[in-house]
Amino acid sequence: MSETRAALIVIDMQNGFINDRSRHVVRKVVELVERWEATGRPVVFTRYHNYPGSPFERLIHWSAVQGPPQTEIVPELAAHARRAQGIVDKTIYSYFSPEGAALAEHEGWTDLVFCGIATESCVLKSAVDAFERDLTPWLVVDACGSHGGEAAHDAGLLVARRFIGADQLVTVQEVVAG
Helix, strand or coil, X not given: CCCXXXXXXXXXXXXXHCCCCCCHHHHHHHHHHHHHXXXXXXXXXXXXXXXXXXXXXXXXXXXXXXXXXXXXXXXXXXXXXXXXXXXXXXXXXXXCCHHHHHHXXXXXXXXXXXXXXXXXXXXXXXXXXXXXXXXXEEEEEEEEECCXXXXXXHHHHHHHHHHHCHHHEEXXXXXXXX
16 A cells, blocks of 8 residues: 555444444544554545435435434544545545545545445445546455444445455554554
């Protein structure tokens, strides 16, 4: 991983995605963010915003995360988000909204390290989109989780191995050691 051209992308660590099946990941994301910040490398947070009539509401019949407090970054990460290089608000799965894509391009990042929620949707989609933009994605398996539970998380990791390569799935320890 390029030390000088890598950014940590913290996906959708919002109150609306934290439940009994995803709460465990908050501690690992905090650990990763703190250790990453200590290196002086950039951190970016994303915040998903659902809206009335969205495809999520119309097709999936999911209408959560449409406003505060569900859209707010979890309290354990709020201070980190305030000092991050950016917060990308989005209405899609991927980090690569126009704002996210422009930020990555402007900064010249070559490697994007993804963590957060949900492994099988927003984290996976962001990693695949990075791959398709000829960037090097890294997915931090122990700093990702799913409000859908362990089976959804495991399914996301299975698909990620096929889409971006098994070697791109790493642990917090591997990220901070290298």
